[in-house]
Amino acid sequence: MSSWYKSWILLTGFILFYVAYLLFGAFVFSTIERPVEDKLKRDIQVLKEEFLNQSCVNATSLENFLERVLQANKYGISILPNSSASSNWDLASSLFFANTLVTTVGYGHTTPLSDTGKAFSIFYALLGVPFTMLVLTACVQRLMHLVTYGPISMCRQKIGLEPLAATAVHFAILLLVVVLGFFVVPAVVFSYIEDTWSFLDAIYFCFITLCTIGLGDYVPGEKPGQNFRSLYKISVMVYLFVGLMMMYLVLRAFHRMADLHGLTSFFQLPHCDEDIEEDKEPIIEAGHEDQHEAEDSAKPLDPASQTSYNTINR
Amino acid sequence: MSSWYKSWILLTGFILFYVAYLLFGAFVFSTIERPVEDKLKRDIQVLKEEFLNQSCVNATSLENFLERVLQANKYGISILPNSSASSNWDLASSLFFANTLVTTVGYGHTTPLSDTGKAFSIFYALLGVPFTMLVLTACVQRLMHLVTYGPISMCRQKIGLEPLAATAVHFAILLLVVVLGFFVVPAVVFSYIEDTWSFLDAIYFCFITLCTIGLGDYVPGEKPGQNFRSLYKISVMVYLFVGLMMMYLVLRAFHRMADLHGLTSFFQLPHCDEDIEEDKEPIIEAGHEDQHEAEDSAKPLDPASQTSYNTINR
Numbered sequence: 001m002s003s004w005y006k007s008w009i010l011l012t013g014f015i016l017f018y019v020a021y022l023l024f025g026a027f028v029f030s031t032i033e034r035p036v037e038d039k040l041k042r043d044i045q046v047l048k049e050e051f052l053n054q055s056c057v058n059a060t061s062l063e064n065f066l067e068r069v070l071q072a073n074k075y076g077i078s079i080l081p082n083s084s085a086s087s088n089w090d091l092a093s094s095l096f097f098a099n100t101l102v103t104t105v106g107y108g109h110t111t112p113l114s115d116t117g118k119a120f121s122i123f124y125a126l127l128g129v130p131f132t133m134l135v136l137t138a139c140v141q142r143l144m145h146l147v148t149y150g151p152i153s154m155c156r157q158k159i160g161l162e163p164l165a166a167t168a169v170h171f172a173i174l175l176l177v178v179v180l181g182f183f184v185v186p187a188v189v190f191s192y193i194e195d196t197w198s199f200l201d202a203i204y205f206c207f208i209t210l211c212t213i214g215l216g217d218y219v220p221g222e223k224p225g226q227n228f229r230s231l232y233k234i235s236v237m238v239y240l241f242v243g244l245m246m247m248y249l250v251l252r253a254f255h256r257m258a259d260l261h262g263l264t265s266f267f268q269l270p271h272c273d274e275d276i277e278e279d280k281e282p283i284i285e286a287g288h289e290d291q292h293e294a295e296d297s298a299k300p301l302d303p304a305s306q307t308s309y310n311t312i313n314r
Numbered sequence: 315m316s317s318w319y320k321s322w323i324l325l326t327g328f329i330l331f332y333v334a335y336l337l338f339g340a341f342v343f344s345t346i347e348r349p350v351e352d353k354l355k356r357d358i359q360v361l362k363e364e365f366l367n368q369s370c371v372n373a374t375s376l377e378n379f380l381e382r383v384l385q386a387n388k389y390g391i392s393i394l395p396n397s398s399a400s401s402n403w404d405l406a407s408s409l410f411f412a413n414t415l416v417t418t419v420g421y422g423h424t425t426p427l428s429d430t431g432k433a434f435s436i437f438y439a440l441l442g443v444p445f446t447m448l449v450l451t452a453c454v455q456r457l458m459h460l461v462t463y464g465p466i467s468m469c470r471q472k473i474g475l476e477p478l479a480a481t482a483v484h485f486a487i488l489l490l491v492v493v494l495g496f497f498v499v500p501a502v503v504f505s506y507i508e509d510t511w512s513f514l515d516a517i518y519f520c521f522i523t524l525c526t527i528g529l530g531d532y533v534p535g536e537k538p539g540q541n542f543r544s545l546y547k548i549s550v551m552v553y554l555f556v557g558l559m560m561m562y563l564v565l566r567a568f569h570r571m572a573d574l575h576g577l578t579s580f581f582q583l584p585h586c587d588e589d590i591e592e593d594k595e596p597i598i599e600a601g602h603e604d605q606h607e608a609e610d611s612a613k614p615l616d617p618a619s620q621t622s623y624n625t626i627n628r
Contacts, residue, residue, distance in 0.1 A: 048376070057371050062362070066383065066393055073387060074531065079380055106527035108422050118518045129525055204432040211443055213420035216530065217388065 011138050018135045025098035025124050026091055029112070032120060033089040036113040037077060044072045044079050076110035080224075092230035096221075099237045102128030103244060105209055107216030136241075140248050147174065148253050167257045178250050182210065182243045190220060193232070210243045325452050332449045339412035339438050340405055343426070346434060347403040350427040351391060358386045358393050390424035394538075406544035410535075413551045416442030417558060419523055421530030450555075454562050461488065462567050481571045492564050496524065496557045504534060507546070524557045 051065045076088045088110040155166040187202035205218040221232045365379045390402045402424040426432045469480040501516035519532040535546045
């Protein structure tokens with residue numbers, strides 16, 4: 001019972017600290033970038049007035065003007081009047097930026113303007129990315145019982161399915177639920193809220209986001225005069241976090257099924273395993289159990305042992 | 315000996331198929347997007363000429379003009395004359411885009427313009443992202459002996475270090491080599507090649523890239539009139555792939571060291587492990603070894619068993 005409490009206190013602590021870390025990041029990014037943004041906004045408005053006041057517009061003057069407009073736009077600063085009201089570095093937007101940084105999504109619709117901001121981004125992601133992975137892993141571990149082990153066990157006991165069939169049926173249902181709940185339904189909602197997004201645009205956004213590709217051609221809550229902008233941005237952050245958790249859950253369920261069905265054995269790479277085994281034994285000074293651990297951990301595509309390159313992010 | 319051959323033939327096959335998959339993606343993206351890009355480029359030039367030919371420029375006409383310019387710019391199409399010569403969807407650029415998609419870096423400096431391009435991006439990443447992870451994992455497995463197990467073993471046998479000290483010394487050296495070889499040296503090279511990048515910009519680019527955040531505010535080879543653009547883009551792709559491999563290697567070495575030093579035990583989450591254990595035994599129908607595997611796989615922060623949320627990308 002004490003270990004149960006310890007486990008949940010640890011998770012609650014992780015989540016609270018994670019939220020605090022995001023708020024800290026948002027505060028620092030906002031403090032660093034807001035003055036730089038304001039200055040660039042003023043500069044770009046002066047530039048626009050100067051351009052409008054000149055007697056004749058020729059190709060050269062237009063190109064010089066456009067070059068500076070596009071440069072400002074690269075940092076998320078638009079010359080258009082209806083865009084200038086909202087800041088890219090208010091607290092909600094900075095929180096959203098911090099969140100896309102630590103989840104490695106990185107839309108890049110706003111990027112740090114100052115050298116201090118860039119240096120802080122490196123430092124912030126260096127700690128934040130591994131921490132995000134840790135929090136997500138801890139959450140997924142708890143969800144596995146509820147979403148994977150529980151239902152599979154129920155399939156077997158109530159319906160009397162064989163283990164292999166039970167995992168396959170469970171995986172198909174889980175996949176369907178995740179596709180509906182984290183792609184189709186959010187896409188309907190996004191295409192309703194964002195006037196200029198078609199349903200395909202919204203599905204494309206959900207997919208590009210939850211794979212952490214984050215191209216940034218579609219970013220929610222960026223249109224001028226967006227209602228409840230801060231609340232909307234925070235909702236998208238929650239969607240992103242829960243969505244990533246669900247993607248990870250699907251992946252773990254897939255690995256479990258693939259392993260039970262023997263699909264992974266094809267990819268086993270025996271040469272390196274032997275090396276690992278040979279090397280590991282004396283270092284770990286293993287007992288009987290540890291030797292098995294070494295053997296098991298060397299199986300390349302075993303769901304329990306396989307590591308992903310993307311664990312680089314931790 | 316036969317398993318050694320099988321293992322290397324498998325890896326060579328993976329790499330060849332991976333290169334073919336990237337080329338296939340590049341070809342399809344180029345075919346789909348190039349005509350759309352050409353049309354948008356022509357439209358934007360006509361727009362510019364019309365704007366220059368009008369007798370008086372007022373705020374409204376300027377804003378309408380800028381709105382369309384910025385919209386085109388969002389898709390990577392610049393109105394500036396020196397940018398119009400190079401395409402974002404020639405074969406080298408499409409290959410670069412395909413590569414940033416499957417590695418989940420996703421700079422977003424160019425994004426698909428057409429609905430077909432967006433739909434193909436989803437389909438392409440759906441297969442490509444897991445495949446990239448598989449190829450990277452297979453490569454890293456082979457490198458582990460050369461870069462981790464071999465040197466640690468040598469430290470112990472030649473210098474007579476204790477196992478714990480040997481892994482710590484090895485990790486420190488590996489980290490130093492990776493920071494120098496994949497951050498500092500490439501940053502010097504990038505800041506030399508890219509005129510407008512400071513050293514901090516280049517380090518920031520390397521970090522944002524190798525963490526797969528990919529904000530896209532700095533993308534190599536995008537300046538107009540870049541010499542050997544195609545070759546440069548392909549070199550950056552190789553840097554990206556090898557860099558990701560090295561990040562993964564560092565992470566595996568870190569896990570191994572943290573585990574040996576008992577750093578991971580703090581994060582163990584006993585409640586869920588019990589659940590997993592309880593559930594797994596009857597399903598796997600495990601022999602003696604498999605039971606140990608189930609126990610081992612349940613350890614949350616064991617380097618061999620811990621899974622990362624970012625395995626969602628596979």
